[in-house]
Amino acid sequence: MxxxxxxxxxxxxxxxxxxxxxxxxxxxxxxxxxxxxxxxxxxxxxxxxxxxxxxxxxxxxxxxxxxxxxxxxxSPVTVIARTTNSDDGSEGRLLRLVTESGIKEWIIAMEVFGGSGEDARRALFGMGVIIALKKRGTFMEYLLDQRPAEMFATTSRPGWHESGAFVLPGRTIGSDKVRYQASNKAQVLFSRRGELAQWQTEVAAKCTGNPVLTLAIGCSLAGPLLSLVGVLGGGVHLVGDSSSGKSLAQLIGSSVWGDPGVFAASWDMTKGGLEIEASSRNDTILPLDEIKRADPKRVQEMAYSLANGQGKGTMTREREGRAKLSWRLLTLSSGERSLSEHAAISGNPAHAGAELRMVDVNAGTRTHRAFDELHGLEGADFHRQLTVAVSAHHGHLGPAFVEKLLENDDRPGLLEDFAGIRASFTEDNAQAGRVADRFAVIALAGEMAIAYGLLPWEPGSALTDCRLLYGEWLSRVGSGNAEDRQILAGILDFIDRHGSSRFSDVDDTTPDTKVFNRAGYWELVGNNRLYLFNKPALIEAAHGYGLTRIIKALESASVLARRDHERKTKNYRLPGGGQARLYVIDPDVMEREGGGV
Incomplete structure (x- = not known):
């Protein structure tokens, strides 16, 4: 007892x-x-x-x-700090929520207290908070009455914060005084599952010997480096037939930061939607699958926007300007067609600037389509094993890379390392130099991750793979100015399409009445046919460029075969009488100069 x-x-x-x-x-x-x-x-x-x-x-x-x-x-909700949003200066309160599923944090904007607060309470219920139905107004009074001394900064954009911290939803690297402030229904892009060690063994190790796959990982890791080394955004576009392995590369790149099934996006969206997707992945990577889903009329404009990192300004109903969305990242695109080929479907010629901002990478005609090394597996098994692995293990490498980057905190050393790698990428003009910058920062990210012990690759292998892919691109496009190549290609294409219908023999004594909408004449010199363009046809052939720019490209390629003294043209007597000054173009020289690329 x-x-x-x-x-x-x-x-x-x-x-x-x-x-x-x-x-x-x-x-x-x-x-x-x-x-x-x-x-x-x-x-x-x-x-x-x-x-x-x-x-x-x-x-x-x-x-x-x-x-x-x-x-x-x-249920327990504690106001632990006041917050100020670094993006627009708006204030809020940082809440600590104790729910049946665990402890959570949430930031409530002060502007909700100007209304009923119903949306905020609905969001809290969604996170597991229980509010007495007859005390909803009292609950809002409680929140409003709190005056915590602690002050935190918030941002609605992931990536580098002005404090020097790297902000991710649910986690801030480098500071305990900065938080990510998400909208109530924002999709969870940055998530973690499994183990980094398993990802290294089952995914990264099998990427060795596969430049397309190592490039995808390097693209993901390069996002945090862009602003640190002064490289502008842009992207690479994996080109290959359907089921060649392009999508697997994008899944692997996505797994660096989150669940590949959620983190990867598609070209099938409006330009405004694309801006939102880019901003929500700032300082990381934006994977975009299947360029054929993009609007051909807008795809080049979208490529420019992604690289420039600036959204279009809009206005509210009250005619007040909304803050523009902004970002800096690399895009990992894919498709069966190149960007220029897809844009051509709409009848619009490809702009050289858009092509340079989304550089084509061969992901279809390698040893095993997109792959070079299958590590003893059949192609289908290789693809399947990696797909399963990234689904089970993801979201670890990117944050771990940023942690190491902040631990070292050596900006001068980083710039020196980038300069050393960049020097190994040769170029003969500023445009190729911009592409070389992109491949160099991707290579730098890969080599840094190797040095940090985060990637099980041999030192120097990431640089070797990037130099290989850059060299392949350079050999395809040739040297010289991209706009020059595009102008020459446009004129050659015009000759192929209209050479027999809009041109006739200038030495014919009788005029050819079958030619409508005449573009000019042709002249036979030995076995070589020269094309004599009138001014309107030359501008039509090089659509999108002015006459001065067209002549500059023709002179640079030495394809103006005949001219009178200091003039760009030659005077001809025309069949049927009269005369005209025409631009004399040798298509054979143009082919040799890269116009046929």
Missing amino acids: ASPENNVINLRPEAPMVEPERPCWAVYEHWVCNEKGRKLRPGVYWHSFKRAAAEQDDTEGDTGDRPITDEWIA
Whole structure:
């Protein structure tokens, strides 16, 4: 039989006792007892007094004191800090939520207190917070009454923050005073699953010997480096037939930061939607699958926008300017057609600038289509194993890379390393130099991850792969100015399409009445046919360029075969009488100069 002393001990409440200075708010994350010994479950409380003795609860007992009341408002929600958004200066409150599924953080914008707060309460319910239905207004009063001394910075954009921290949803690397502030229904892009070590063994190790796959990982890791080494955004476009392995490369690149099935995006969206997707992945990577889904009329404009990192300004109904979305990242695109080929479907010629901002990479005619090394597996098995692996293990490498980057904190050394790698990429003009910058920063990211012990690759292998792919691109496009090549290609294409229908022999004594919408004439010199363009046709052939720019390209390629003294043209007598000054073009020279690329 238990002793009286033991009985006394057992009757004592297990919950600690609290003595709030009534009236006041209080938050308890565990069971407590009030001054009267009454147990209070976890939650937000309003501790006060009853208005009249007649309303006294019999369970309180009549001690002669003023009757007390403890109103349960909600499950535990603590206002732990004031917040200021670095993007627009708006304020909020950082909340700590204790729910059945665990402890969470959420930032509530102060502007919600200007209305009913219904949307904010709905979001809290969605995260597991319980609010007494008859105390919804009281709950908002509680939040508004809190005056925490702590001040945090917030941002609605992932990536580098002005404080020097790297912000991700649910995690900030390099600071405990900065938080990511998401909208209520934002998709969770940056998630983690499995283990980094397993990803290294099952994914990264099998990427060795496969330049397209190592490029995908390098693209993902290069995002945080772009602003640090002064390289502009842009992208690479994996070109290959359907089911060649392009999508696997994008899944692997996506797995650096999150769940590949969620993190990867598609070209099938509006330009405004693309801007939102890019901003939500700032300082990381934007994978875009299947360029054939993009609007051919807008695809080049979208490529420019992605590289330039600036969205289009819009206005509210009150005619106030909304803040433009901005970002800096690399895009990992894919498709069966190149960007220029897809744009041509709409009848628009490809702009050299757009092609340079989304550089084509061969991912279809390598040793095993997109792959060079299958590590002893069949192609289908190789693809399947990596697909399963990135689904089970993802979201670790990117944050781990940033952690190492901040630990070292050597900006001068980083710039020196980039300069050393960049020097190994040769170029003969500023345009190729911009592409070389992109491949160099991708190579730098890969080599840094190897040095950090994050990638199980041989030192120098990431650089070798990037130089190989850059060299393949350079050999395809040739040397010289990209706009020059595009102008020459346009004129050659014009000759191929209209050489027999809009041109006729200039030495024919009788005019050719079958030629409509004449573009000029042709002249036979030995076995070589020269094409004599009139001015409107030359501008039509090099669509999108002015006459001065066209002549500059023709002179640079030395394809103006005949001219009068200092003029760019030669005067000809025309069949049927009259004369005209025409631009004399040798298509054979143009072919040799790269116009046929």
